Amino acid sequence: MAIDTRVAPKIKHHDEEYKVIGTRPIRHDGLEKVTGEARYGSDINLPGQLHGKVLRSPHAHARILGIDASGAEALDGVSAVITSADLPDPGDKLTTGGEAPGLPVKFKSANMLARGKVHYHGHAVAAVAATNAHIAAEALKLIDVEYEVLDPVLEVWDAMKPDAPVIIEDLYTAKADGTTADEPSNVAAEMLYEVGDVDAGFAEADLVVDREFTFGVVHQGYIETHNATANWLKDGHLHVWCSSQGAFTIRQELADLLNHPITKIHVVPMEIGGGFGGKTTAYLEPLAALLSQQTGHPVKMAMDRADVLKATGPTPGGYVRVKMGVTNDGTIAAGYANLAFDAGGYPGSVVGAGCRCVFAPYNMTNAKVEGFDVVVNKPKTHAYRAPGATHAEFASETVVDEICRTLDIDPVEFRLKNSAKEGDWQLAMPPYPRIGHIECMEAARDSAQWQTPLETAPGKKRGRGIASGFWFNIGFTSSVIAKLNSDGSVTLLEGSTDIGGTRTSVAMQFAETLGIPVEDVDPIVADTDSVGQTDVTGGSRVTFATGLAAHNAANDMKEQIAEGLADLWDVAADAITHADGTFSANGNAASVREAAALLEEEGVFPIGKNTVTPTREGGAFAVHIADVEVDEETGKVEVLRYTAVQDAGVAIYPPYVEGQMQGGVVQGVGWALNEEYVYDDDGHLLNASLLDYRMPTALDVPNIETIIVEVPNPGHPYGVRGVGEVPIVPPPAAVANAIHDATGLRMSHLPMSPPRVQAALAAQA
Amino acid sequence: MATEILSGKVHVQTTINGEQVDFLAEPRESLLEVLRDHLGLTGAKEGCNNGNCGACNVVMDGALVNSCCVLSVEAAGASIETIEGVASPEGLHPLQQSFLENAALQCGVCTPGFIVAAKALLEENPNPTEYEVRWWLAGNLCRCTGYDKIVRAVLDAAERMRAEA
Numbered sequence A: 001m002a003i004d005t006r007v008a009p010k011i012k013h014h015d016e017e018y019k020v021i022g023t024r025p026i027r028h029d030g031l032e033k034v035t036g037e038a039r040y041g042s043d044i045n046l047p048g049q050l051h052g053k054v055l056r057s058p059h060a061h062a063r064i065l066g067i068d069a070s071g072a073e074a075l076d077g078v079s080a081v082i083t084s085a086d087l088p089d090p091g092d093k094l095t096t097g098g099e100a101p102g103l104p105v106k107f108k109s110a111n112m113l114a115r116g117k118v119h120y121h122g123h124a125v126a127a128v129a130a131t132n133a134h135i136a137a138e139a140l141k142l143i144d145v146e147y148e149v150l151d152p153v154l155e156v157w158d159a160m161k162p163d164a165p166v167i168i169e170d171l172y173t174a175k176a177d178g179t180t181a182d183e184p185s186n187v188a189a190e191m192l193y194e195v196g197d198v199d200a201g202f203a204e205a206d207l208v209v210d211r212e213f214t215f216g217v218v219h220q221g222y223i224e225t226h227n228a229t230a231n232w233l234k235d236g237h238l239h240v241w242c243s244s245q246g247a248f249t250i251r252q253e254l255a256d257l258l259n260h261p262i263t264k265i266h267v268v269p270m271e272i273g274g275g276f277g278g279k280t281t282a283y284l285e286p287l288a289a290l291l292s293q294q295t296g297h298p299v300k301m302a303m304d305r306a307d308v309l310k311a312t313g314p315t316p317g318g319y320v321r322v323k324m325g326v327t328n329d330g331t332i333a334a335g336y337a338n339l340a341f342d343a344g345g346y347p348g349s350v351v352g353a354g355c356r357c358v359f360a361p362y363n364m365t366n367a368k369v370e371g372f373d374v375v376v377n378k379p380k381t382h383a384y385r386a387p388g389a390t391h392a393e394f395a396s397e398t399v400v401d402e403i404c405r406t407l408d409i410d411p412v413e414f415r416l417k418n419s420a421k422e423g424d425w426q427l428a429m430p431p432y433p434r435i436g437h438i439e440c441m442e443a444a445r446d447s448a449q450w451q452t453p454l455e456t457a458p459g460k461k462r463g464r465g466i467a468s469g470f471w472f473n474i475g476f477t478s479s480v481i482a483k484l485n486s487d488g489s490v491t492l493l494e495g496s497t498d499i500g501g502t503r504t505s506v507a508m509q510f511a512e513t514l515g516i517p518v519e520d521v522d523p524i525v526a527d528t529d530s531v532g533q534t535d536v537t538g539g540s541r542v543t544f545a546t547g548l549a550a551h552n553a554a555n556d557m558k559e560q561i562a563e564g565l566a567d568l569w570d571v572a573a574d575a576i577t578h579a580d581g582t583f584s585a586n587g588n589a590a591s592v593r594e595a596a597a598l599l600e601e602e603g604v605f606p607i608g609k610n611t612v613t614p615t616r617e618g619g620a621f622a623v624h625i626a627d628v629e630v631d632e633e634t635g636k637v638e639v640l641r642y643t644a645v646q647d648a649g650v651a652i653y654p655p656y657v658e659g660q661m662q663g664g665v666v667q668g669v670g671w672a673l674n675e676e677y678v679y680d681d682d683g684h685l686l687n688a689s690l691l692d693y694r695m696p697t698a699l700d701v702p703n704i705e706t707i708i709v710e711v712p713n714p715g716h717p718y719g720v721r722g723v724g725e726v727p728i729v730p731p732p733a734a735v736a737n738a739i740h741d742a743t744g745l746r747m748s749h750l751p752m753s754p755p756r757v758q759a760a761l762a763a764q765a
Numbered sequence B: 001m002a003t004e005i006l007s008g009k010v011h012v013q014t015t016i017n018g019e020q021v022d023f024l025a026e027p028r029e030s031l032l033e034v035l036r037d038h039l040g041l042t043g044a045k046e047g048c049n050n051g052n053c054g055a056c057n058v059v060m061d062g063a064l065v066n067s068c069c070v071l072s073v074e075a076a077g078a079s080i081e082t083i084e085g086v087a088s089p090e091g092l093h094p095l096q097q098s099f100l101e102n103a104a105l106q107c108g109v110c111t112p113g114f115i116v117a118a119k120a121l122l123e124e125n126p127n128p129t130e131y132e133v134r135w136w137l138a139g140n141l142c143r144c145t146g147y148d149k150i151v152r153a154v155l156d157a158a159e160r161m162r163a164e165a
Helices: A032-035 A070-074 A106-110 A132-139 A200-205 A247-258 A283-293 A305-311 A351-357 A389-407 A412-419 A439-443 A502-514 A542-571 A592-601 A654-675 A731-743 A756-762 B002-007 B032-038 B093-103 B113-124 B130-139 B148-164
Strands: A010-012 A050-056 A062-068 A078-082 A126-128 A144-148 A170-176 A180-182 A187-195 A207-215 A229-232 A236-243 A265-269 A297-303 A318-326 A332-344 A366-373 A459-471 A480-485 A490-494 A523-525 A575-579 A582-585 A588-591 A607-612 A622-629 A637-647 A705-710 B012-014 B021-026 B057-060 B062-067 B080-081
Touching: A010 A050, A010 A132, A032 B113, A050 A132, A050 A305, A062 A126, A062 A480, A070 A078, A078 A132, A078 A637, A106 A247, A106 A297, A126 A132, A126 A283, A187 A207, A187 A351, A200 A318, A200 A332, A207 A389, A207 A731, A229 A283, A236 A247, A236 A283, A247 A265, A247 A283, A265 B012, A283 A297, A283 B080, A318 A389, A332 A351, A332 A389, A351 A366, A351 A389, A351 A592, A366 A607, A389 A459, A412 A459, A439 A622, A459 A731, A480 A502, A480 A542, A480 A592, A490 A502, A490 A542, A490 A654, A502 A523, A502 A542, A542 A588, A542 A592, A542 A607, A542 B093, A575 B012, A588 A592, A592 A756, A622 B057, A637 A654, A637 A731, A654 A705, A654 B148, B021 B032, B032 B057, B057 B113, B093 B148, B113 B130, B113 B148, B130 B148
Parallel strands: A010 A705, A050 A297, A170 A187, A236 A265, A332 A366, A490 A523, A637 A705, B012 B080
Antiparallel strands: A050 A126, A062 A144, A078 A126, A170 A180, A187 A366, A207 A318, A229 A236, A229 A297, A318 A332, A459 A622, A480 A490, A480 A607, A575 A582, A582 A588, A622 A637, B012 B021, B057 B062, B057 B080
16 A cells, blocks of 8 residues: 655644744755765764774673783784773762763763673773774784673573672662662662552452563664764863764763863764663773873774764663552552663663653652662663653553553543543653643544454454653753854754754754745854854754744844844834844844845844753644554564654754654664563574574565654644654553554563564464 | 785776776775775775675676675776766766755765666666665665665655657
């Protein structure tokens, strides 16, 4: 079936009409990306540069007894070898900025280069700089590391046992009540959130469903591997080129890790080949910097794919228990959830975010949610697109489906009846502002897929599932500097790395506010010396927060233009009106272009600027429908048809909103059906390649139908809600519920890979 | 000793995007390394370095190959087309235009590989079905788009090219 989603259905819950917003211009950076001219981090080569490589631990858990690098140092072409002894001792300093401030720098430092112990297979132990990458790779083999191998602990349920090997010997649990544990353990932190009276709620319930779920580790799977090039000048100025989700965050981490003044660090954001949360922190940058300092040459480093899978920040595996009680009329009476996530080798998993999302689509009057951040012998985990939400809502949306089946209530009606809405309780946050879960559910109910009966086929097990998803989105800090050029065009400097079309979605908001065509705006992602503080591209925040900074900068520019014209026209600046891109007063009128020319003659060149830290990001909801076919022989699940509905607030740049939805769905389907880190009992990662860590190809998925719902976010002048993350949240549950519809099986582990489905089918028979 | 043999440089003469090119390379270097690091043709990307992702796709003597899996010395006497040779002085190739108009890229790092691969498909099969496009492009990984808009862009370009032919 051919379904045209090129201009997707859009369901507006507002009356605003815009000139630029909602249109489909060609993105500003598109040309360079289709011709191969765009410069990503690894595309830079500096005169005299050396190449760096990292030696990684072959063990999941071991004490380092000694490192002898003399063999490597003696190899022709090798200029330097560094270990953790070359990194400053961070003492008790805590991290600032980034996605997770307040963590001990010592953990981040030890993750850069292992200090005393290795915590996971692939943990960096030493780094080499040589005249080329091949010599650097040879040199790694000549570094002799003596290890005392220790028992690894790989899963949270094992790591939480009282007799588990303790990975960080001075880690004391930060308890939910603010106290600290007396004995060290692998549990870094506990959290607890409550509303109402959960025991009373369950006592009122006619049906209680209580299920446990487990999760493999998954990787963000960006196609570009991590890279960094550093040039440490003799006066201490450090220049770094890298592909990161946040140049300012890398600058801060370099300052923290190297004890180096921020003013001497200059980070240039190159184009970035995907991130999804996995490029929000430094791995190679500090090593390249140190190697450059020691050798006096620029040093370029790039991971290979095995390094990326072994030693960057995949997203946690772990455990989620969800218990929900309902009355016979289908009203949720109470909910309890318990989440324990892998932090990996050092504290700091995304379990708190999972806690916030687990019951988010529903109006919960009695709820209790507990979270545990657990250190295990796997790579230090990181954010991955709506981090934590996918695990949490896979569990709760599967339980909701089971409740609907048991009570014979339509899953759409159940969700509409119990949906969270404006004013309802929200975990760890003020009550919900205006949100669009009900509107998304209604749009899903009315969609072509939901309204078309599932196509059956003789002898085939097919089923349909539906699931909701929520992600809270993030504000953080963004800056824009916009320069009016003498021809009326605008050069717009922003600090947000553009991972998927945000140059244009930011420029469109600027253009809308100033009243000029978006083609007259030239958006540039600037380096850390050239634009104001800007946090990572993450939390679905760029079109929201950097867009807001652009809107504010356009208003600032408008005021400056009016002030300039006021002198020329001999009127008060506040007597000048601005509408549809034209300034007028007293019979005078000038378009932005005309104004720019007039002001140039006066030597006036307006620069609109703004730095903003908005907090009213508004939550994003999605509802997805999946039709699947389950192969009874192999256990393979094929997605036949898929519809994604999402509240975008207002879709600034619709083709790229659809693209985020479609991309999120396919990542979610990969997570649902196939992707998983495979470890042996000793903690060795067995599938560190893109052949064995098998992500969806074009052949594995159908076209993804999209429906954009617009319930404007009251916290943004154009109603923007972040769109990038929530589309990964519903797919595993939608697919699981479809598998149940097809087979009667309730799958409780992600991924629902062919061997697992096959085993479940066999057990069922 | 093996190292010395492998690191000794070999003179290779080849044709890239219609122009004769000479380079010195170590036999252990891949064609991808030579393109990127010696010749400054950085449009082909390294995503996996073992033939699983297609980001380094080039056409060599008419065959679509992963340049990370071709040794530099194998380029001797060959004719190679890279992403840098896809657009002409007159303008973009219809596939490039179609990728832009269909929003068929997000981060863009896989895009050169997809365009090179899709061009090879359309030269072999100017009127592919959606399934044929998906089958052909299954050697190219994209993590951003979910493939929907890429597949549409290729079908759209095929239609434009048939109309122009």
